[in-house]
Amino acid sequence: MKRIGVYTSGGDAPGMNACVRAAVRAAVYYGLEVYGIKRGYNGMINGEIFKMDSSSVSNIIQKGGTILKSARSKEFMTKEGRQRAYDQLQQFGIEGLVAIGGNGTFTGAKLFYEEFGIPTVGAPGTIDNDLYGTDYTIGYDTAVNTALEAIDKIRDTADSHERVFFVEVMGRDSGYIAIPCAIGGGAEIAMIPEAVTTVESIIDTIRAGWGRSKTSSIIIIAEGEIEGGAMKVATKVMEVLPDMDARVTILGHVQRGGPPTVFDRMLASRLGIACVKGLIDGQKNVMAGTINSSLVYTPFEETITKKKEISQDLIKAVEMLSV
Amino acid sequence: MKRIGVYTSGGDAPGMNACVRAAVRAAVYYGLEVYGIKRGYNGMINGEIFKMDSSSVSNIIQKGGTILKSARSKEFMTKEGRQRAYDQLQQFGIEGLVAIGGNGTFTGAKLFYEEFGIPTVGAPGTIDNDLYGTDYTIGYDTAVNTALEAIDKIRDTADSHERVFFVEVMGRDSGYIAIPCAIGGGAEIAMIPEAVTTVESIIDTIRAGWGRSKTSSIIIIAEGEIEGGAMKVATKVMEVLPDMDARVTILGHVQRGGPPTVFDRMLASRLGIACVKGLIDGQKNVMAGTINSSLVYTPFEETITKKKEISQDLIKAVEMLSV
Amino acid sequence: MKRIGVYTSGGDAPGMNACVRAAVRAAVYYGLEVYGIKRGYNGMINGEIFKMDSSSVSNIIQKGGTILKSARSKEFMTKEGRQRAYDQLQQFGIEGLVAIGGNGTFTGAKLFYEEFGIPTVGAPGTIDNDLYGTDYTIGYDTAVNTALEAIDKIRDTADSHERVFFVEVMGRDSGYIAIPCAIGGGAEIAMIPEAVTTVESIIDTIRAGWGRSKTSSIIIIAEGEIEGGAMKVATKVMEVLPDMDARVTILGHVQRGGPPTVFDRMLASRLGIACVKGLIDGQKNVMAGTINSSLVYTPFEETITKKKEISQDLIKAVEMLSV
Amino acid sequence: MKRIGVYTSGGDAPGMNACVRAAVRAAVYYGLEVYGIKRGYNGMINGEIFKMDSSSVSNIIQKGGTILKSARSKEFMTKEGRQRAYDQLQQFGIEGLVAIGGNGTFTGAKLFYEEFGIPTVGAPGTIDNDLYGTDYTIGYDTAVNTALEAIDKIRDTADSHERVFFVEVMGRDSGYIAIPCAIGGGAEIAMIPEAVTTVESIIDTIRAGWGRSKTSSIIIIAEGEIEGGAMKVATKVMEVLPDMDARVTILGHVQRGGPPTVFDRMLASRLGIACVKGLIDGQKNVMAGTINSSLVYTPFEETITKKKEISQDLIKAVEMLSV
Missing domain, CATH: 3.40.50.460 (Phosphofructokinase domain)
Incomplete structure (x- = not known):
């Protein structure tokens, strides 16, 4: 793998920029070329794709939102849309993708791999924390x-x-x-x-x-x-x-x-690195997450279909502490 | 004047504590005894009155809300209620009052003076900033x-x-x-x-x-x-x-x-001192405020009946800056 | 006047961006063309000058620092440096300047006017608040x-x-x-x-x-x-x-x-507008400031040579309130 | 066990109050009586011990510092000091202790148990995070x-x-x-x-x-x-x-x-509950901590003598991300 693309998709979350930064710098560190894709799948379809380097991500780690913008794409839900996206990636020579988002994002990436063989490693970027395959999501x-x-x-x-x-x-x-x-x-x-x-x-x-x-x-x-x-x-x-x-x-x-907390910057940095390392190591169709502080790659198939349960101890603690 | 009381009334506002602190310490500085009255006019009626000194107001300048609590009092709206409040103040030997609140507070204080002759100097404590007689209110x-x-x-x-x-x-x-x-x-x-x-x-x-x-x-x-x-x-x-x-x-x-800003702490401190100084100098039935950075005492009569207009320049600036 | 330039100079201060934004949008509102000059007098000398419009200053009002960057310029202290700066402004057709900074900035602007006749209106941008001619400086x-x-x-x-x-x-x-x-x-x-x-x-x-x-x-x-x-x-x-x-x-x-407070954003917005309005009205060699909430233009001559005294009441209040 | 004491000791840390609150409310929840001990071992020696109930810890979860105060105690380093502390606890009928602090605190508690048999369960309260036996300390x-x-x-x-x-x-x-x-x-x-x-x-x-x-x-x-x-x-x-x-x-x-973050409030709440539950279950001479999100009790012996190593991956990430 020589050239990868990075995009954010779905609702924005604090720490997405820290994750983009880590992915770009890890790519540079490991000798890959890296392209930014704007507005998620919309930008992939429309060719809003641009070369990034280390300095493209200077001074963004503390910023809320996402410098790559985000959008939901109806067109990518169609076969034609995905064909157009694939053609764009081909034109730019992009061989692998880092997708930062939630289950909508990963569903698209999974379909895209099945049809066109482009490997994607995802990072969980959503404030809701309800993604299976990671204890914490970026932004939560x-x-x-x-x-x-x-x-x-x-x-x-x-x-x-x-x-x-x-x-x-x-x-x-x-x-x-x-x-x-x-x-x-x-x-x-x-x-x-x-x-x-x-x-x-x-x-x-x-x-x-x-x-x-x-x-x-x-x-x-x-x-x-x-x-x-x-x-x-x-x-x-x-x-x-x-x-x-x-x-x-x-x-x-x-x-x-708002600016991400330390926790979100650290998690985002770690997972951004893990996405790039994963692509290099041949991972595809998986989300990088942390479970009990360890790095874990979980198939999109599972993140999409399985449900993470909230701890009953926590629900009980609300009652115990409000006596 | 030897002994004064301090209370907060109406909606709470950040900086009320800074104002209470300044009033108490100014009283100490000028050799007066000072009593705190809890829950506004309700506490005055019910005798929730306690001696304060310099250390009673340590470590509160940064706190939101009001350590004296606040409440609206239906009973003080009646002649009987005010009589009971007067009796309580008599019992404690309180000869003057510092009232931190808004127009409801000052309306009560004005009535109270007219009926019982207890002088009050008020400080404008409300986040709304719509009080005549001061450019800024405490908390705004x-x-x-x-x-x-x-x-x-x-x-x-x-x-x-x-x-x-x-x-x-x-x-x-x-x-x-x-x-x-x-x-x-x-x-x-x-x-x-x-x-x-x-x-x-x-x-x-x-x-x-x-x-x-x-x-x-x-x-x-x-x-x-x-x-x-x-x-x-x-x-x-x-x-x-x-x-x-x-x-x-x-x-x-x-x-x-939330903790008050510097501006509110400074304004509250200045006006708290001004209330006590005003009482000593024989002021009554007035609100201490600042107009063009100068200290001004405005009769409650005016703060209650007159309206402070918002600057038309500001309204225009919204339009000019969103071009 | 058809075309003006805006720059920030000296130590940066929160609210400088809000001031740049207001100057740019006021220029657009009044039908002027506006150019940004990077890195203060250094950028003026080196021609780091670029066209700005309303969208150039979108989403910057809340940002600390200055998007125009800032620097101290030794070269502008020389006649040759100022000549080069003047030549650059001529080339861009810039007829008036908005200077955001402190006394070093204004000293340069005054000299520049005396030698080359380019009118400048300044806005006080410094956290120190020790500028004569305004009650408050932007960033303080x-x-x-x-x-x-x-x-x-x-x-x-x-x-x-x-x-x-x-x-x-x-x-x-x-x-x-x-x-x-x-x-x-x-x-x-x-x-x-x-x-x-x-x-x-x-x-x-x-x-x-x-x-x-x-x-x-x-x-x-x-x-x-x-x-x-x-x-x-x-x-x-x-x-x-x-x-x-x-x-x-x-x-x-x-x-x-850090992001500027409301006070600094309002002051910066007001003074940014006042700089542009001042240039249009023929002001030159003056700093826009506010005294007792009113807009005042003070000659650079005075802002540079006169001293603003800190209130003795405030110094006394430290003692009174720490009893 | 019917009656327990709670104290904070060593350098204060944000979240100590949240931990005190959780310990007190858990004690109430489990039907124990609970006493607060002020100024750590100093207050234990001097009998600064007072009854607490659910309302004693209202509105403190968000506060930095510690309402129980903290101090270092030279006297408790001596046998005589510990004897006096023991006598005080006897007088109040306190049978177990919750100690919130660091290794100095736990060293004292260990000695105290060995000499007088009073069981203590500790919670790691220090901003330094360098305590063995927990992934995170309260305040970090x-x-x-x-x-x-x-x-x-x-x-x-x-x-x-x-x-x-x-x-x-x-x-x-x-x-x-x-x-x-x-x-x-x-x-x-x-x-x-x-x-x-x-x-x-x-x-x-x-x-x-x-x-x-x-x-x-x-x-x-x-x-x-x-x-x-x-x-x-x-x-x-x-x-x-x-x-x-x-x-x-x-x-x-x-x-x-400053007010503790969510993470610290949650950790402190969880460990405060765990300390009380531990005492009830017969734990002694141990620190409650979390390792990989699971609750773990580690003997003071180990927390004092073993060293927690910082992750080499993190040290490397500084370099990788600053390319």
Whole structure:
């Protein structure tokens, strides 16, 4: 392998730039040529492909977002789109790919390999942390820290007023963000997609707090929980407790940005190197991840189909620590 | 005057603690005794009053919220409530008050003076900055910086995706928070209570941006603007532009917390000293503020009835800088 | 005037990019052409000059440093250097300049006008805040907030251990940074260039604190104070108090970087606009600044020769608040 | 076991409060009585012991430092001191201890058990991360993030000026803080106690950078490296390269403070629970830690005598990524 391409795809995550940087510099270190591909599969199809070297990735390790931009591509979902992408790669002489993204990204890469034989090694870049094959995804640590900083600020006010705060954090399919926010933010309850927390139980918790003169409560709500988000939960609770002084915060995309934490920069750097090393060693159709701090390559087939379960100990800890 | 009381009232604001600290230490410096009153007028009525000295306010200057707690008091709105508060103050020998809060706080203090002759000097503690008689209120600078940090993070994502972000910031009656967020955050539009921004004009701006291939936009919305907040505005815009990829963030009480900025600590310290100095000099029924960096005492009568206008230059700057 | 140039010079300061952005967009708004000049006078001499438009300054308002780079130029100190710079500007058809920097920058601009008639309007970009003609310089608010965040962290430790912390902040010629750090950080003493604080008085203060069982102290030291900085002061104090557990922190260039605060973005935006408006209105050889919130143009002659005095009230407040 | 005590000892670390909170609430959850001991072994000797319950640890999870204070105790190093400590514990009926600290703390606890039979389970609370028996210590993640934020700010300036920055971070005996700072901060070199980096090699690196027109460099220096710290290294380099524009930053105790990161709050919460659970299960003379995400109890004997080695891969990554 002499020439590889790097792209980011799907929702952006803090640390993607650190991963791009590591991949580019590892390529240089190992004597490969390296090209950047802009806007994910869209740019691959449209030939938004450019030569990178060590200095192309100077001063980006601390930046949120992705200098390669990101997009979702409908065209790559078609055979014609992938043919066009393949033709572009051929033209640039690109023999292997580093794909930074989530399962949508890897599904495309797998299909692409099956049809055209271009090997891809992926790095898990998503704040959601719900990818099988790695303990942590790039961007997750930063996103949770961002959410927690916001919750810390809310606590300053909570500490002075008799109020209930409903804070909606990201997590369409999992409570990976909500649970540490609840533990680290000293919240009373976390509502997550993986478990059913009824509005009744929230009302009970609030009332129980009032009973032991706990005058403020923070409820963390993953956007994907069954009731439909913080605004709906708050409305339902207020129907039963009309005197309750409630406030809703929806953190939204705030959680996606900002400079990556040390953890995410280290993870991204390590996995960026591992992607390039993997391609050199003949890996394909796999995602580089870390399990128990060890580097592991997991087939896309598995990352796409298997589910990573959130620890029951953590869910229990929310309850134990809010006594 | 030998003995004074200090309290915080209304919504909490970062810097209230710095102001309490300055008032207490200035009292000590000038040889007065000083008492803290908890939970605003509620604590005054219920005798939640305690002796403070220099060490009572150690290590609080950097803390958000208020160590004296805050509450709104229905009872103080009644003559009986105020009588009880007066009796409590008599019992403790308190002859003057430092009140940190907003217009609700000052309205109570004014009434209290008219009925019972207890002089109060107020300090403007509210993140909203819409108090007549001071260029800046305590907490405002911190709140705007907090909002702006969130907007900076949203821009990281905005920069990579073709999206429109609707960000709701505080401001029931004014655009004091929204306008600097828009200028400092590089937003396209600010919707504020003082001006009518139609949903149509937002749609036009978004379309115009698309026309010159500006692929992302940030719209800042003060909670009090006429359409009813970010969620409603976003919904209306999406009815007309169904293909638009829109995201809503409601910062909410995140803006109220956190350690105060230097600006707020300095302002709070200065005004805390000015309240105590004012009481010693015979001031009453006035709010200490700064206008053009000079210390000014403005009668509560005026702070309550007059309106501070937001600068038209600033509103124009949003437009000029988003060309 | 049809075409203007913009450059940054001297030490960089947070908000310089916001000022460049505002100048560029104001130029576009008023129908002028605008060129960026890299690396200050060096780039002017070497023709590092390029056309800018509205999109050249997208997504930079939040960035520390300066996208135009900065440098000190020995060559511009010579007549030959200035002649070369003038020739370059002629070649590009540049008729007026916006200079963002400090007194070194303005001294060059003044000379340049006297010799070649190119009008310059300056914006005060320096973290030191010691420029005559403006209440605040661009970058100052950010620098002080950065220093204060560091001091807040030190206090966490100070609060648990019996220690004396010596923290050196920037300020070769003034205590503008040290004084608010001391007030806002709850420090015991500020050593500044404008006043003589003897090592003996520091020893007295530390001992007095021990006397009233204050077990930790923070001493803020401006780098330019007479004893020669934190390391030397700490060494001298330890000679007298060998049992004292002392720690030294030198914040250094940490204070120069980071995203600008709201205050600095607003000030920079306002002054960037004012520079361009000033050039259009025929201003030259002046610095745009704000005094009591009003926009003021002050001749370079005065900004260079006059001294802005630090408020004695502030120096006194350090003492009053550390009782 | 019915009644336990909790204390923090040695240098404070962010997350100690989160650990105290978890230990107290776990004790409540499991039906134990729990007492706080102030100022480590000093307070144990002097009977600074007080009853805690769930509300004693409200609103502290986000706080740096330790509410239980910390101190080093000479007296506990003597048999008499330990006897007095034992008598105090007897008086309060305390049968087991949770000790949050480092090897000094654990050495004392081990001796104490051998002489008096009081079982202790320890939690690793130190920013240095150099404790055998756990992959991470409480406070380490926060300290590294704090250092990195400072380095990010320095890079803003580095990016505009031709300068070499020497940044001293903590680490008397190890490069655990320096290495991720170098990788995450994009530094050229890390000087650490575990490896010899000569001043000559630094000079070579700086010159090599100049050769490929890299105009600025950041050198990270662990305080314990062999040359004696940043100030000495900078001085030596400047003797050889007198024209080099160098700047020194000594972060010092800034790295010890601040609110803990999510990682540290989670780790601290988990280990605080594990300490209490361990005592209930009959553990003694062991430190609770996590290895490969699993909970592990390691005998104090081993944590004190064995050394945790820093990964050679990480040291190599600094070089690979700074190409």
